[in-house]
Amino acid sequence: MNENVTRRDFITGLCSKNSFKKVLMAWQGFNQEIKKPKVSSCDEAAILLGKKLERAKSQKT
Known part of the structure; x- marks a missing residue:
């Protein structure tokens, strides 16, 4: 993810360009421990x- 892109921009982009289901799938993929x-x-x-x-991000630094 580009550091110059704010979290809000990233999330807004996710929600506007993709269906809610795709956003949820991306979130699930990122958050493996939570199934649904x-x-x-x-x-x-x-x-x-x-x-x-x-x-x-905070764990990386």
């Missing part, structure tokens, strides 16, 4: 994905 995330909206998926990305 209980989210009801693209925003919820974005928030969870964003948190996961932030944790992954």
Whole structure:
């Protein structure tokens, strides 16, 4: 992921260019330990994905 792209831009892009199902699939792939995330909206998926990305990013440094 390009560092210049903000998380919001990334999530907005995910949700606008792909179906909600694809966003969920991407989120599930990123978050393997949770088989079926209980989210009801693209925003919820974005928030969870964003948190996961932030944790992954902070672990790298």
